[in-house]
Amino acid sequence: xxxxxxxxxxxxxxxxxxxxxxxxxxxxxxxxxxxxxxxxxxxxxxxxxxxxxxxxxxxxxxxxxxxxxxxxxxxxxxxxxxxxxxxxxxxxxxxxxxxxxxxxxxxxxxxxxxxxxxxxxxxxxxxxxxxxxxxxxxxxxxxxxxxxxxxxxxxxxxxxxxxxxxxxxxxxxxxxxxxxxxxxxxxxxxxxxxxxxxxxxxxxxxxxxxxxxxxxxxxxxxxxxxxxxxxxxxxxxxxxxxxxxxxxxxxxxxxxxxxxxxxxxxxxxxxxxxxxxxxxxxxxxxxxxxxxxxxxxxxxxxxxxxxxxxxxxxxxxxxxxxxxxxxxxxxxxxxxxxxxxxxxxxxxxxxxxxxxxxxxxxxxxxxxxxxxxxxxxxxxxxxxxxxxxxxxxxxxxxxxxxxxxxxxxxxxxxxxxxxxxxxxxxxxxxxxxxxxx
Amino acid sequence: xxxxxxxxxxxxxxxxxxxxxxxxxxxxxxxxxxxxxxxxxxxxxxxxxxxxxxxxxxxxxxxxxxxxxxxxxxxxxxxxxxxxxxxxxxxxxxxxxxxxxxxxxxxxxxxxxxxxxxxxxxxxxxxxxxxxxxxxxxxxxxxxxxxxxxxxxxxxxxxxxxxxxxxxxxxxxxxxxxxxxxxxxxxxxxxxxxxxxxxxxxxxxxxxxxxxxxxxxxxxxxxxxxxxxxxxxxxxxxxxxxxxxxxxxxxxxxxxxxxxxxxxxxxxxxxxxxxxxxxxxxxxxxxxxxxxxxxxxxxxxxxxxxxxxxxxxxxxxxxxxxxxxxxxxxxxxxxxxxxxxxxxxxxxxxxxxxxxxxxxxxxxxxxxxxxxxxxxxxxxxxxxxxxxxxxxxxxxxxxxxxxxxxxxxxxxxxxxxxxxxxxxxxxxxxxxxxxxx
Numbered sequence: 001x002x003x004x005x006x007x008x009x010x011x012x013x014x015x016x017x018x019x020x021x022x023x024x025x026x027x028x029x030x031x032x033x034x035x036x037x038x039x040x041x042x043x044x045x046x047x048x049x050x051x052x053x054x055x056x057x058x059x060x061x062x063x064x065x066x067x068x069x070x071x072x073x074x075x076x077x078x079x080x081x082x083x084x085x086x087x088x089x090x091x092x093x094x095x096x097x098x099x100x101x102x103x104x105x106x107x108x109x110x111x112x113x114x115x116x117x118x119x120x121x122x123x124x125x126x127x128x129x130x131x132x133x134x135x136x137x138x139x140x141x142x143x144x145x146x147x148x149x150x151x152x153x154x155x156x157x158x159x160x161x162x163x164x165x166x167x168x169x170x171x172x173x174x175x176x177x178x179x180x181x182x183x184x185x186x187x188x189x190x191x192x193x194x195x196x197x198x199x200x201x202x203x204x205x206x207x208x209x210x211x212x213x214x215x216x217x218x219x220x221x222x223x224x225x226x227x228x229x230x231x232x233x234x235x236x237x238x239x240x241x242x243x244x245x246x247x248x249x250x251x252x253x254x255x256x257x258x259x260x261x262x263x264x265x266x267x268x269x270x271x272x273x274x275x276x277x278x279x280x281x282x283x284x285x286x287x288x289x290x291x292x293x294x295x296x297x298x299x300x301x302x303x304x305x306x307x308x309x310x311x312x313x314x315x316x317x318x319x320x321x322x323x324x325x326x327x328x329x330x331x332x333x334x335x336x337x338x339x340x341x342x343x344x345x346x347x348x349x350x351x352x353x354x355x356x357x358x359x360x361x362x363x364x365x366x367x368x369x370x371x372x373x374x375x376x377x378x379x380x381x382x383x384x385x386x387x388x389x390x391x392x393x394x395x396x397x398x399x400x401x402x403x404x405x406x407x408x409x410x411x412x413x414x415x416x417x418x419x420x421x422x423x424x425x426x427x428x429x430x431x432x433x434x435x436x437x
Numbered sequence: 438x439x440x441x442x443x444x445x446x447x448x449x450x451x452x453x454x455x456x457x458x459x460x461x462x463x464x465x466x467x468x469x470x471x472x473x474x475x476x477x478x479x480x481x482x483x484x485x486x487x488x489x490x491x492x493x494x495x496x497x498x499x500x501x502x503x504x505x506x507x508x509x510x511x512x513x514x515x516x517x518x519x520x521x522x523x524x525x526x527x528x529x530x531x532x533x534x535x536x537x538x539x540x541x542x543x544x545x546x547x548x549x550x551x552x553x554x555x556x557x558x559x560x561x562x563x564x565x566x567x568x569x570x571x572x573x574x575x576x577x578x579x580x581x582x583x584x585x586x587x588x589x590x591x592x593x594x595x596x597x598x599x600x601x602x603x604x605x606x607x608x609x610x611x612x613x614x615x616x617x618x619x620x621x622x623x624x625x626x627x628x629x630x631x632x633x634x635x636x637x638x639x640x641x642x643x644x645x646x647x648x649x650x651x652x653x654x655x656x657x658x659x660x661x662x663x664x665x666x667x668x669x670x671x672x673x674x675x676x677x678x679x680x681x682x683x684x685x686x687x688x689x690x691x692x693x694x695x696x697x698x699x700x701x702x703x704x705x706x707x708x709x710x711x712x713x714x715x716x717x718x719x720x721x722x723x724x725x726x727x728x729x730x731x732x733x734x735x736x737x738x739x740x741x742x743x744x745x746x747x748x749x750x751x752x753x754x755x756x757x758x759x760x761x762x763x764x765x766x767x768x769x770x771x772x773x774x775x776x777x778x779x780x781x782x783x784x785x786x787x788x789x790x791x792x793x794x795x796x797x798x799x800x801x802x803x804x805x806x807x808x809x810x811x812x813x814x815x816x817x818x819x820x821x822x823x824x825x826x827x828x829x830x831x832x833x834x835x836x837x838x839x840x841x842x843x844x845x846x847x848x849x850x851x852x853x854x855x856x857x858x859x860x861x862x863x864x865x866x867x868x869x870x871x872x873x874x
Contacts, residue, residue, distance in 0.1 A: 194775040195632040195642050196808065205632050208645050215652035219671050225662045234656050337808030338631040347809050371633065371774030372784050372809065 015428075019385075022264035026283045027362040027381035029259035030267075030326050034130040035185040035251030040140055040174045042166075044120035047108050047137050051120065055079060056105040056139075058116025058317035059274025060289040064095050064102050069275050070152025070316030070405050074115035075102055077154025081162055082119040106270055107287070110137040111253045111319040113246060114150045114399055122162065123170035127185065127250035132258035138250040140170055144239035152316040152405035165236070172233040176214055179221040183213060185251050186367065188244075189328070193378070194371050198336035200320055200329030201343070201397035201410040203244040210244055211237045245320060252322040259381075261286050266427050267362060268382040271321040271394065271415065275314075278415045282384050282423045290419035302411030303341045304400060314403040321396050327365050327380030330395035330412065331357045335370045335378070342410040343397060353395050354379060360386040360394065388424035393417050452865075456822075459701035463720045464799040464818035466696035467704075467763050471567040472622040472688030477577055477611045479603075481557035484574050486545050488557065492516060493542040493576075495553025495754035496711025497726040501532050501539050506712050507589025507753030507842050511552035512539055514591025518599055519556040543707055544724070547574040548690045548756040550683060551587045551836055559599065560607035564622065564687035569695035575687040577607055581676035583844035589753040590842035602673070609670035613651055616658040620650060622688050623804065625681075626765070630815070631808050635773035637757055637766030638780070638834035638847040640681040647681055648674045682757060689759040696818075698723050703864050704799060705819035708758040708831065708852065712751075715852045719821050719860045727856035739848030740778045741837060751840040758833050764802050764817030767832030767849065768794045772807045772815070779847040780834060790832050791816060797823040797831065825861035830854055 043050050050056075055078050057071055067075065076091045084100055085091035094100045105112045112118060117139075124137040143161050147153040177183065188209050195205030214237060218230045237243070260269040265283035272279050279291040297313040304310070323329040333343050334354035340346055344353045351372060357379035358364070364377030382394050398413040480487050487493075492515050494508055504512065513528045521537055522528035531537045542549045549555060553576075561574040580598050584590040614620065625646050632642030651674060655667045674680070697706040702720035709716050716728040734750040741747070760766040770780050771791035777783055781790045788809060794816035795801070801814030819831050835850040 191641075204628075205642060205645075208642075208649055212645055212649040212652060215649060215656065216671055216675065219652065219655060219659075219663055219668065222656075222659070222663050226656055226659050231656065234653055238653065340808065340811070347811055371777065374777070374784055 019264050019266060022262050022284060023267055023362050023381070023383065026259040026262045026265040026267040029132060030255050030381050031363055031365050032131045033186075033251070033255035033258065033326075035127050035254055036130055037177060037183045037185055037247055038126045038128050038135075039177050039182075040123045040125055040170045042121050043118050043124045043137070043139070046126055046135075047110055047124060049108050051101070053084065053100050054120065055100055055102050056108060056110055056112060056116060056118040057102055057274070058105060058112040058114065058319045059272050060277055060279030060291045061104045062274050062276065067102075067275060069314050069403070070401060071115045071117070071275050073154055073405060074117040074149045074152050074316070077149055077158065078117040078119045080154070081159050082121060084119075105319060106272065106281070108137070109135060109253065109257060111249045111272075111322050112139060112317070113141070113242065113249065113320050114318045114401060115152050115316050116319055117149050121166060123166055125247055125250050127247060127254055129251070129254040129258055132254070134254045134258045136250045136253035136257060138246040138253070140165060141240055141242040141246050143236060144241055146407035147405070150242075151401050151407050164232075168229050168232045169236045172227075172229040173214070176217045176221065176233070180213075180217050183210070185247060189248060189251075190367050190369070193332060193335045193368055196336055196338045198329050198332045198339060198397055199248045200245065200323040201399070202336050202339050203248065206248070207241065207244040210247075248328065249320055249322050252326040252328070256322060256325050259283055264427070266383050266385040266424060268325055268384060271325055271396070272317070272319040273315060273321070274317045278419065280384075280419050280423065282427065284427050285423060290423045292416040292418045295414070295416060300398075300400065300411040300413060301345070302343060302400065302409060304409035304411070305407070308402075308408050312402055313400050313408055316401045316405070318398060320399065324394050324396050325382065327361070327368060327378035330397040331361070331380075332368070332370060332378045333395060333397070334372045337372065339397065339410070343412045356392055357395060359390055360392050384420045384424040384427070387417070387420040391417060393420065456701050456703060459699050459721060460704055460799050460818070460820065463696040463699045463702040463704040466569060467692050467818050468800055468802050469568045470623075470688070470692035470695065472564050472691060473567055474614060474620045474622055474684055475563045475565050475572075476614050476619075477560045477562055477607045479558050480555050480561045480574070480576070483563055483572075484545050484547055484561060488538070490521065490537050491557065492537055492539050493545060493547055493549060493553060493555040494539055494711070495542060495549040495551065495756045496709050497714055497716030497728045498541045499711050499713065504539075504712060506751050506840070507838060508552045508554070508712050510591055510842060511554040511586045511589050511753070514586055514595065515554040515556045517591070518596050519558060521556075542756060543709065543718070545574070546572060546690065546694060548686045548759050549576060549754070550578070550679065550686065550757050551755045551838060552589050552753045553756055554586050558603060560603055562684055562687050564684060564691055566688070566691040566695055569691070571691045571695045573687045573690035573694060575683040575690070577602060578677055578679040578683050580673060581678055584842070587679075588838050588843050601669075605666050605669045606673045609664075609666040610651070613654045613658065613670070617650075617654050620647070622684060626685060626688075627804050627806070630769060630772045630805055633773055633775045635766050635769045635776060635834055636685045637682065637760040638836065639773050639776050640685065643685070644678065644681040647684075685765065686757055686759050689763040689765070693759060693762050696720055701864070703820050703822040703861065705762055705821060705831075708762055708833070709754070709756040710752060710758070711754045715856065717821075717856050717860065719864065721864050722860060727860045729853040729855045732851070732853060737835075737837065737848040737850060738782070739780060739837065739846060741846035741848070742844070745839075745845050749839055750837050750845055753838045753842075755835060757836070761831050761833050762819065764798070764805060764815040767834040768798070768817070769805070769807060769815045770832060770834070771809045774809065776834065776847070780849045793829055794832060796827055797829050821857045821861040821864070824854070824857040828854060830857065
């Protein structure tokens with residue numbers, strides 16, 4: 001791509017070296033990240049800019065009036081849970097007049113699963129990238145029940161489970177993490193990729209490895225007797241299927257943020273969705289969102305829970321796509337053959353899916369490897385320029401949600417190409433070589 | 438293969454239906470087995486025919502004088518550990534005159550890992566097949582250290598670790614299993630096959646699932662405080678890499694024994710090795726061994742520990758091949774891509790290895806499935822007749838051992854064809870249709 005020594009470079013060759021250098025810096029931030037689960041704490045205590053009246057949500061920013069489905073239900077539920085309103089009508093009024101601020105998670109170093117709602121008192125996992133020093137956050141999973149704010153459901157049962165996690169499970173987990181001095185996540189992610197996980201739609205191996213480590217630590221710190229809160233933590237861990245997903249999301253967010261804001265870099269640093277739009281950010285363009293309407297749910301491929309069809313689905317937002325941003329999830333489909341029915345459909349197509357992703361990424365991760373690809377590193381660091389040139393979009397493993405809220409299965413989501421193209425065009429137009437001096 | 442209705446069957450067609458029916462019965466015993474880990478107990482208390490002077494070993498029977506390497510060292514070490522002799526010279530004398538009886542494990546419903554030594558006081562895992570009611574046994578793994586009787590090493594450190602497992606870890610584990618009412622193993626095996634395990638050379642997922650379940654149970658039964666023996670159990674579980682292998686071996690042995698002794702069946706019910714010979718048993722021929730000299734260690738393929746070559750290796754026996762007998766291990770290579778460097782060499786060859794095995798097996802296991810083969814069941818139930826006809830021998834994942842004792846890596850072992858041929862010939866000659874009336 002670069003000119004040979006001694007030849008006069010063509011005009012685009014003066015751009016390429018600067019862009020390549022910027023991308024090399026950016027992708028190194030992703031591949032050199034060393035995420036450590038530090039603790040669990042109420043969002044108000046750790047999330048930057050979090051106030052008592054802030055409600056975080058997934059997705060590119062959207063005016064409150066735009067929320068009509070699962071995210072709206074979850075935001076109102078979160079306001080009631082937090083005691084910010086006495087009833088739905090008051091919550092609606094306070095949201096409409098801006099007394100309660102609905103804020104995009106990404107602007108608070110946070111990512112949210114599906115609806116992504118998080119209020120001040122809710123516990124978030126705190127993951128620190130030891131390489132960059134950056135911290136990122138994700139609301140702690142509220143347990144096994146698929147009726148949850150995450151899936152766009154609010155009722156008294158949801159509230160009771162949130163309260164239990166907040167009052168009992170989260171402090172117990174924080175205590176165990178303190179005893180352990182944190183848990184490095186990269187070794188677990190590395191091992192889980194050899195155990196059938198993609199770390200987005202499937203994180204069973206990672207979750208089991210984490211659970212064993214936590215239970216061992218509980219035994220170790222129970223010098224006198226086993227506290228009831230620790231028994232409750234053990235009970236939570238028995239069924240908290242999504243806990244590790246929320247850890248890896250925070251780990252990915254910390255890494256992606258550390259790769260953000262590098263002038264000239266065409267690396268994708270965020271992908272997400274709200275109820276209506278897909279959005280992405282690119283390193284060289286900072287915090288600006290490039291968005292496009294979501295494809296119809298009828299285009300989603302995968303396996304839904306018994307008896308459901310895509311007619312039953314609706315988008316409720318989601319930022320677990322941050323895992324794809326660092327090379328996991330659908331990008332690592334070839335590592336997760338158990339997901340084939342939820343994704344590309346067959347072992348051969350799972351391999352092909354990941355192989356295609358090498359065509360739009362900047363690096364192969366040096367540690368996160370795929371045994372089914374002869375230990376090749378996962379395709380890491382999506383390049384908007386390559387996406388724009390090839391027309392290949394990132395493969396995303398997404399949780400599917402019901403129109404009326406609740407879990408519906410797992411699917412393969414292919415985002416719209418257009419925002420990648422627009423970001424690539426803008427970076428190309430504003431590149432140092434062609435911009436006015 | 439069977440004659441069409443209305444046509445006069447050729448002579449072999451009168452044999453085939455009886456053989457097929459016998460094989461269907463035999464293989465059903467393998468596929469319908471429901472192994473449950475019941476408890477851990479001293480061999481003397483549970484192993485049939487075990488006496489204070491019995492020393493079990495792996496492999497087809499061989500006169501004591503035949504043992505010259507790792508098994509000899511381990512048998513003598515076991516005699517000293519058990520207090521059956523004051524020193525090596527006395528042990529040698531008692532073994533030579535038959536006062537101490539070296540017995541093949543398989544005749545005591547037991548299987549042994551590598552050297553396979555087991556004496557009366559040593560704890561064995563007790564696995565019961567709920568479908569047949571049969572129990573089988575395997576000595577409990579003595580911990581993480583690769584200097585062990587299993588690997589043909591005897592010294593004071595080995596003795597101290599054996600004693601710790603016997604006196605502390607084994608009673609604690611028995612207590613936890615009692616609290617749980619046993620642990621069904623099939624669900625763990627099924628899940629582990631989707632998590633990169635072959636359940637012979639790799640059992641990391643199964644071990645982690647088991648460990649989490651056991652630690653959870655320890656917390657649950659520690660009503661007052663955590664007993665020191667339970668802390669020691671937790672410490673053991675942190676590093677006992679081979680524990681689950683020994684459970685799955687006992688599970689496979691119980692299933693294989695339940696499939697044994699069915700007249701006319703050509704199903705392999707045992708494969709093993711001592712220092713010098715490979716041996717197998719076939720259902721229709723009961724407890725008779727068919728043996729052949731082991732191939733030179735120079736023919737073993739795989740990856741050895743740093744700096745070692747096949748010149749450093751020696752056979753020390755082994756009965757973990759019972760896992761291949763029921764469709765796991767090398768038969769399920771396609772499930773265990775992380776093992777590729779220790780086995781067929783590449784993802785494609787791992788797939789091919791398992792695919793070849795369908796040509797010599799009687800069934801696809803209905804529950805033990807391989808995601809990388811689009812959830813096809815593992816090739817289960819080796820048929821000596823098909824092995825003899827095709828010349829394809831079972832693929833076996835084997836632990837490699839050093840000439841002077843100790844762990845050396847994991848390799849792909851292809852047993853000699855000849856004993857399969859001899860067993861097939863004998864069954865064919867003695868089949869009801871051709872045998873004298």
